[in-house]
Amino acid sequence: GAGVSQSPSNKVTEKGKDVELRCDPISGHTALYWYRQSLGQGLEFLIYFQGNSAPDKSGLPSDRFSAERTGGSVSTLTIQRTQQEDSAVYLCASSHPGQHQETQYFGPGTRLLVL
């Protein structure tokens, strides 16, 4: 079946602009995660959704970052007033509780460059 998909693959934006990143999880996966991968920082957790609710937003680095999930499926990560330090690869993962030890399956990521 189809894996996790993300769009766009690459995004170049100017400092101060808003960006929206999209994630389509594996069909039927109720859990969805956003991570950020920066040079020298590894993968860092941003936010976790169970269904449409986000019980853990502790990884969002500032209030410029927000995310939502609708219909228990697609999720959008929004970064407002982008800064150069927001440049990174944003990865989405999904999982199904109780399935395969709740393995998280990752998408290919969106590479964001803020000029």
Add this chain to the structure above:
Amino acid sequence: QKEVEQDPGPLSVPEGAIVSLNCTYSNSAFQYFMWYRQYSRKGPELLMYTYSSGNKEDGRFTAQVDKSSKYISLFIRDSQPSDSATYLCAMKAPGGTPKLVFGQGTRLTINP
């Protein structure tokens, strides 16, 4: 200090060599341990998943966990050029948010 420490490398070895990749961690709450492989410009894919101390083998790959030392390893036998990738260790604690805490990743190159 990070919760999970991993030498970022890069590590370069000849084809056929045995590769050893390692991570240490500080949070004793971690009970589940994973190794992900990430090819360039791709998302991480799960290689190994363990939740107890000891060894787990899958083909050419062996994952080792030592909870008393807070140390995990991944061994790759008969390494192939196709194994060239970044290897990430990841861990999570039971209960609460099932978020993964990752090491920095080790970039591995297998030379033909």
